[in-house]
Amino acid sequence: MPNRLDEISRVIGNIEAEVRGLSASVAEVRQSSAEHHRETRERLESIGGRVAKIEADMKPLAKTVATMEPIVAGYAVTRWKIAGAFALGTSIIAALGWVVSLFAGKIVAWFLSLFR
Known part of the structure; x- marks a missing residue:
């Protein structure tokens, strides 16, 4: 029959x-x-490189862009x-065309009235 000491020894062993x-x-x-x-450090070092x-x-590209920036802004x-x-010229031409068409109609009517 196992005694108490054996059971304690078994528990300690477990x-x-x-x-x-x-x-x-x-x-x-x-x-x-x-x-x-270690793997993470190696990856970070690789990414850093x-x-x-x-x-x-x-x-060099940053210098080139800095040089070109005012040129592009000028363009x-x-x-x-x-x-x-171009928009102003088109507006002027349209207005002149309208004025000429008004006067042309009156000039043609006056010219035709001379022959009647």
């Missing part, structure tokens, strides 16, 4: 086995976490000026 299992699980989690951290390369490639203003001049 606890020790569970602690060993937990220790192994914790060690696996730590190793997995360390590997994940690519970003640095893109920045280096963009520096936009010029285009608006041309469009405005």
Whole structure:
């Protein structure tokens, strides 16, 4: 018949086995976490290198864009000026055409009245 001491020893043995299992699980989690951290760091370093390369490639473009910006703005203003001049010219021609058509009708009527 097992006595109380045997039962306590068995419980302690079970606890020790569970602690060993937990220790192994914790060690696996730590190793997995360390590997994940290393992979993440490598990816970040790779991304950082690519970003640095893109920045280096963009520096000459930034200078070019800064140089071209006032030129392009000047072209936009010029285009608006041309469009405005065209609209004004079209309006003037339309008004002159209307005036000429009014007078032309009266001149033709006067000219025809001379022959009657």
